[in-house]
Amino acid sequence: MAVSFVQRRFMSNALQKWAYNLSGFNKLGLMRDDCLYENDDVKEALRRLPQTVVDERNYRLIRAVQLSIQKDILPKEQWTKLEEDVMYLQPFLKEVKKEREEREAWNKQY
Template sequence: MSYPTLYNTVKNSRFLYGLLKPVANYYASLVGHRQLGLRYDDLMEDEIDTTKEALKRIPSKEQDLRNFRIRSAYQLSLQHHILPKEKWTKPEEDVRYLSPHIDNVVEEEKEREAFDAIKVVRR
C-alpha cells in the first residue's frame, strides 16, 4: 500500500499545480545551476551508493556529457563567471536522466532486503 505524497497531491490538483509551478520555476532560476550549463541531476552526489550504481547504468554518451557539464561548471566557478544567457540550460532541456535509474536502484534494494528478511520454515 502506498501512501499519498505531497508530490502526487500537487501534481494531481490543477489548482495547487498552477499555484506552485511558478514558484518552482522561480526557485530553479535562483539556484543558478542552469546558468552554469548544468542539469538538475548533475547536482546529485557521486559518493552515495545508489547514485554510484545509477551512474553505471546510464549510457556512456550521457556520462561523457555529464562529465563535460560538471567540468565546465567548475571552470566557470573558478573564474567567477557564468555562461552567456543564450548558452544557459533551458527548462525544457533540464530533464531528469539519472533519477529514473536511482528509483530503479532503490526499488531493487528494497526488493533485495525483503527477500533477505524471509524466514525459511522447515517442516
C-alpha cells in the same frame, strides 16, 4: 473570487521558473540530476547510463568547475532552461533503489 485553473497553472509555472533560476546551477549549464549527491545508489545508476550520456554529464561538470574556479557564469543564452532540463538519471535511480529495497527485504526474511 475563485482563481481559474489556467491562472493557477501559470502562477505555478512562473514560480517554478523563478525557483529554478534562483538555484543557480543552471547558470553553470548543469541539470538537476548533475547535482545529486553521489551515494551508492547514484553511483550504480550512473554505471548503468549509456556512455554518451555519461560523457555529456562529465563535460557539464568539468565546465561548471572551470566556471566556478574563474568565478564566472555562462552567457544567458547558454543557461539550462527548465523546459530543457531532463531528469535523465531518475528512471535508473528508481530501478536501483527498488532493487536495493527488494534485496534488503529478502535479507531480513532469510
